[in-house]
Amino acid sequence: xxxxxxxxxxxxxxxxxxxxxxxxxxxxxxxxxxxxxxxxxxxxxxxxxxxxxxxxxxxxxxxxxxxxxxxxxxxxxxxxxxxxxxxxxxxxxxxxxxxxxxxxxxxxxxxxxxxxxxxxxxxxxxxxxxxxxxxxxxxxxxxxxxxxxxxxxxxxxxxxxxxxxxxxxxxxxxxxxxxxxxxxxxxxxxxxxxxxxxxxxxxxxxxxxxxxxxxxxxxxxxxxxxxxxxxxxxxxxxxxxxxxxxxx
Amino acid sequence: xxxxxxxxxxxxxxxxxxxxxxxxxxxxxxxxxxxxxxxxxxxxxxxxxxxxxxxxxxxxxxxxxxxxxxxxxxxxxxxxxxxxxxxxxxxxxxxxxxxxxxxxxxxxxxxxxxxxxxxxxxxxxxxxxxxxxxxxxxxxxxxxxxxxxxxxxxxxxxxxxxxxxxxxxxxxxxxxxxxxxxxxxxxxxxxxxxxxxxxxxxxxxxxxxxxxxxxxxxxxxxxxxxxxxxxxxxxxxxxxxxxxxxxxxxxxxxxxxxxxxxxxxxxxxxxxxxxxxxxxxxxxxxxxxxxxxxxxxxxxxxxxxxxxxxxxxxxxxxxxxxxxxxxxxxxxxxxxxxxxxxxxxxxxxxxxxxxxxxxxxxxxxxxxxxxxxxxxxxxxxxxxxxxxxxxxxxxxxxxxxxxxxxxxxxx
Numbered sequence: 001x002x003x004x005x006x007x008x009x010x011x012x013x014x015x016x017x018x019x020x021x022x023x024x025x026x027x028x029x030x031x032x033x034x035x036x037x038x039x040x041x042x043x044x045x046x047x048x049x050x051x052x053x054x055x056x057x058x059x060x061x062x063x064x065x066x067x068x069x070x071x072x073x074x075x076x077x078x079x080x081x082x083x084x085x086x087x088x089x090x091x092x093x094x095x096x097x098x099x100x101x102x103x104x105x106x107x108x109x110x111x112x113x114x115x116x117x118x119x120x121x122x123x124x125x126x127x128x129x130x131x132x133x134x135x136x137x138x139x140x141x142x143x144x145x146x147x148x149x150x151x152x153x154x155x156x157x158x159x160x161x162x163x164x165x166x167x168x169x170x171x172x173x174x175x176x177x178x179x180x181x182x183x184x185x186x187x188x189x190x191x192x193x194x195x196x197x198x199x200x201x202x203x204x205x206x207x208x209x210x211x212x213x214x215x216x217x218x219x220x221x222x223x224x225x226x227x228x229x230x231x232x233x234x235x236x237x238x239x240x241x242x243x244x245x246x247x248x
Numbered sequence: 249x250x251x252x253x254x255x256x257x258x259x260x261x262x263x264x265x266x267x268x269x270x271x272x273x274x275x276x277x278x279x280x281x282x283x284x285x286x287x288x289x290x291x292x293x294x295x296x297x298x299x300x301x302x303x304x305x306x307x308x309x310x311x312x313x314x315x316x317x318x319x320x321x322x323x324x325x326x327x328x329x330x331x332x333x334x335x336x337x338x339x340x341x342x343x344x345x346x347x348x349x350x351x352x353x354x355x356x357x358x359x360x361x362x363x364x365x366x367x368x369x370x371x372x373x374x375x376x377x378x379x380x381x382x383x384x385x386x387x388x389x390x391x392x393x394x395x396x397x398x399x400x401x402x403x404x405x406x407x408x409x410x411x412x413x414x415x416x417x418x419x420x421x422x423x424x425x426x427x428x429x430x431x432x433x434x435x436x437x438x439x440x441x442x443x444x445x446x447x448x449x450x451x452x453x454x455x456x457x458x459x460x461x462x463x464x465x466x467x468x469x470x471x472x473x474x475x476x477x478x479x480x481x482x483x484x485x486x487x488x489x490x491x492x493x494x495x496x497x498x499x500x501x502x503x504x505x506x507x508x509x510x511x512x513x514x515x516x517x518x519x520x521x522x523x524x525x526x527x528x529x530x531x532x533x534x535x536x537x538x539x540x541x542x543x544x545x546x547x548x549x550x551x552x553x554x555x556x557x558x559x560x561x562x563x564x565x566x567x568x569x570x571x572x573x574x575x576x577x578x579x580x581x582x583x584x585x586x587x588x589x590x591x592x593x594x595x596x597x598x599x600x601x602x603x604x605x606x607x608x609x610x611x612x613x614x615x616x617x618x619x620x621x622x623x624x625x626x627x628x629x630x631x632x633x634x635x636x637x638x639x640x641x642x643x644x645x646x647x648x649x650x651x652x653x654x655x656x657x658x659x
Contacts, residue, residue, distance in 0.1 A: 051425070054318070055325065058425055080424040080462055097429035099396075099460070100417045104357050104429060117425035 027139035030151050030171055031131050037176045037205050039069045040232040046077075047227040051118040054220050060116050069130055071241040081116060086125065087246050093122055096246045103246060112163050119192065119215035119223035123163045131155065134162050145170045145179040157186075164191060175199075175206035190216045197224070203232050253563065257570035267543060268575055274539040275579030276586065278531075279632040283587030283624060288599070289524070291618040299442050299611045302378050305504040306347070306471025308484045310337060310491070313498035315468070322353060324423035327466035328499070334470055336494055340486045342478030345377030348467035350457045354450065355419040356408065357429070363408055366448045367418060369457020369467075377473050381438070381451075388412045388436035393453045399436040403447035410434055418450075422462040430460045441613035443602065481506060513611075537639035544568055544643035552652050561648035568644030569637060576636030584629040591618050 043066045050059045060081060066072045074086040083098040093111055095104040106113070111123040131137075135155035143152050150170040157165045164183035171178055181194040198210035210226045239245045261268045301307050310333065312326035330348050338346045347370070354367035372381060372390050381390055381399070391397035398418075400410060410416065412434055419429040432452060440446045458464050474483045480503035488501035551564060559567075595617050602614040 053425075054321075055323065055425070060426065080422065081426045081428070084426075084428075095429070097417075097419075099431070100419075100429040101415060101431035102357070102417050104417065104419060105360055107360070110362070116427060117421065 027137040027151075027153055028132060030139065030153060030176070031135075031137050031155075034171050034176045034178060035069070035131055038207070040066065040203075042067050042234055042236040043230065043232045044234055044236070045227050045230040047225065047229075048078075049116065049118050049120065050224045050226070051116070052222050052224075053117075053218065058117070060118075065236060065240050067236060067238070067241055072125075073240055073246075074125060076116075085246055086115070086122060087241065087243070089241055094243065094246060095122075103243060114215075119213045119218065119221055120225065121163060124192075124213070134158055135167065140168075142173070143170060148175075148177075148179055149173045150179055172206070177206045177208065192216060198226075200227065200230060202230050253567050254570055257567050258574060260567075260571050261574055267546070271539045271543050272575050272579035272582065274535050275576050275632055275636050276583030278535045279580050279583030279628050280587040280590065282631075283584060283628040284590055284618075285524075286624050286628065287587070287591045287618040287621060288616065289522075290621060290624065291616050292612055295441075295613050295616060296611050299613065301473075301504050303440070303442060303445060304611065305507055306378060307474045307480045308343075308472040308487065308501065308503055309507060310470040310472070310487065310499050310501045311468070313500050316500055322421060324350070324352065324421075324461055324463060324468060325425070327423060327463055327468055328470060328497075330465055330467050330470075332495055333491060333497070333499075336490055337470055337472060337487050340483060340490055342475050342483040343472050343487070344475040345374065345473040346470055347371055347374040347378055348454055348470050350454065350461060350463065350468040352420050352457070352461055352468075356450075357417040357419055358408060362419065364448075365404060365418075365450055367420065367457070368449060368451050369454045369461070370451050371454045372451075378471060384438040384440055385436045386439045388434070391435055391451065391453050391456075393455055395453065396430060396432045396456060397435040397453070398432040399438050399451040400434055401446035401449045402437050402439040403443065404450065405434070405437050407447070412437065418452075418460070420461065422460070423466070424462045426462070428460050428462070430456070432456075441615065442611055443614045444611070480504060537635065541639060541643045544572075544640060548650070551648075551650065552654070555648075555650075556652045564648040565641070565644045568640050572640030572644075573633065573637040576633045579636065580629050580632035583632060584625050587628065588620055588625055591620050594618050595620065 043064075045064045046062070047064070048059055048061045050057055052058075060076055060078045062074050062076050062078075064072065064074045070088070070090045072086075072088045076082060076084045083096075085096040087094045087096070093106045095106060097104070106122055112121045114120070115122055115125055135157055138154045138156070140152040140154055143150055150172055153169050153171060155167040155169065165186040166184040166188065168182045168184070169178050170180040177196065177199060178194075179196050182190060183192040183194070184190050193214045193216065195212045196208040196210070197212055198208075199206050200209035201207070207230065208227075210224060212222060212224050214222045310328065312328060315323060315326045318326065328348075334346055334348060337343060350369035352367045352369070354365045355362035356365050357363075370379075372393070375381060385399070386402055388399075391399055398416075405411070408416075414434050415431050416434065417429050417431045419427065422428050438446070438451075440449070452460075454467070458466065472483065472487065474480050484501045484503045484506070488499055491497045491499050491501070554564060554567075555561075598615040598617050600615050601612075
């Protein structure tokens with residue numbers, strides 16, 4: 001083979017490899033895109049939390065507002081907990097009870113307490129969408145979940161401040177929706193499982209409409225969180241996410 | 249000679265007064281110790297019974313039939329309708345008083361931290377037959393119905409540096425399995441006889457507890473007091489049957505003795521008390537037997553002399569038996585009287601176990617007031633005399649059979 005032929009062959013091989021390199025998305029990029037798909041400038045939603053345990057099913061309804069990746073406010077509207085609010089601003093979570101004269105600030109382990117006896121913790125309800133700040137990610141391969149081709153990723157916590165030291169998530173390759181997740185301790189003990197049952201398309205993004213969560217520390221217990229309405233990128237008063245507004 | 253034996257025995261006591269006194273003192277101290285201990289144990293048992301029936305279970309407790317099964321999940325939704333159950337329960341013959349209570353785990357939110365406590369919703373008016381709240385309030389007053397006011401245990405208030413007039417937010421789980429928080433004003437501080445209550449408990453009006461816990465019109469349990477002459481178990485059965493017949497309501501209605509945990513605890517406590525009393529009894533008896541036997545063995549020479557002078561074996565035995573019984577009678581009487589005086593004084597002053605009981609989660613009061621029990625006094629008096637007198641039998645019988653020559657060798 002002449003030198004010219006070799007150069008042409010090498011060039012062709014390089015050109016063939018370019019599309020391959022371009023299409024090989026990294027684990028970090030998947031997570032960034034996934035977080036991006038779940039984050040809006042602002043959002044307003046209404047929905048319900050249905051908790052089923054040994055005593056039967058219990059439904060709580062709520063309204064929720066979010067702003068960016070770290071601010072969220074949830075107000076419960078069901079009779080049993082009407083007027084109770086959860087506010088999360090960067091790094092802090094506050095509970096407002098209509099009959100309490102002071103706000104209750106949750107921090108540390110208290111954030112992992114159950115919300116209204118459900119399988120959801122306060123942290124689950126209001127988690128910030130900055131996954132890469134807290135976790136290192138490894139791409140384990142692909143799997144089909146409910147007919148959707150998904151990336152399988154393992155997230156390992158960088159700090160001890162997070163609720164779940166290990167997360168295994170199944171991210172849709174097309175929509176970047178997390179169809180399934182398994183949350184474990186550092187030793188591999190399963191803590192919670194999450195599965196998306198139904199989706200909604202808003203603003204061109206596929207989002208979970210109905211999500212089932214099972215706290216594996218509780219026996220015979222599961223929670224379905226469902227969204228009835230979801231509006232995104234709507235004008236919101238910034239004061240919504242302040243302590244003053246919470247007690248108003 | 250036989251007819252003179254009591255006189256001789258009595259005179260012998262004073263022939264060596266120091267020896268006789270020592271023997272009597274040993275018997276007196278033992279009798280006194282046994283008596284004081286028995287009175288203390290009896291007091292502890294009665295105290296625990298009072299505390300259990302007053303502060304915890306009543307004499308009969310009514311709960312939803314499934315409550316106990318799920319108790320660890322705090323199933324407040326498994327409740328009783330107060331208006332339906334309470335009047336029916338009160339109508340049963342033998343029921344003297346009834347009250348509703350709701351016990352709930354509470355977190356007291358202070359300076360960003362949650363502090364664990366036990367909340368109790370009570371009807372202060374009907375509680376009078378169970379807990380004498382006014383006598384327990386060391387500062388302030390009782391909370392009023394319809395107001396967000398609470399009565400807090402003195403140790404809990406001290407630990408959390410809370411005072412009268414302070415406001416505190418109580419966070420808890422509701423009967424609807426949600427959470428709720430309310431702010432209460434501390435209007436009273438109570439010193440409960442049971443340390444565990446003072447260090448953990450806060451009491452709020454029943455209607456406020458029902459509101460906070462989303463239990464409007466309902467209660468976790470109804471407690472009953474049974475009139476004298478009625479058996480708690482019989483009354484419990486009658487109440488249970490009536491509720492089933494009239495309301496079709498299945499309940500766990502039990503006499504306090506049948507509430508497994510409490511009664512077994514009391515049984516264990518009783519057993520421990522009796523073992524301890526038994527040890528002291530044996531120790532006390534050993535002192536009496538030892539002292540009496542030594543007194544006889546010390547006098548072998550005298551026995552030999554008496555035998556040489558013609559006293560028969562049986563007469564010797566009887567003489568020492570009489571001597572022993574006189575000394576033990578004196579010792580036992582003095583010991584019993586001393587024990588009675590000590591108990592009477594402690595009954596007024598009280599035995600303070602506050603330091604020793606701190607951190608101990610038992611339903612026994614920190615300060616105990618033992619009471620004089622005449623039957624115990626009579627028993628101990630008689631027991632000490634009998635033990636001491638019988639313990640003279642062994643050496644005096646041996647002495648009566650001893651050869652004169654051998655007895656005189658004890659010189």
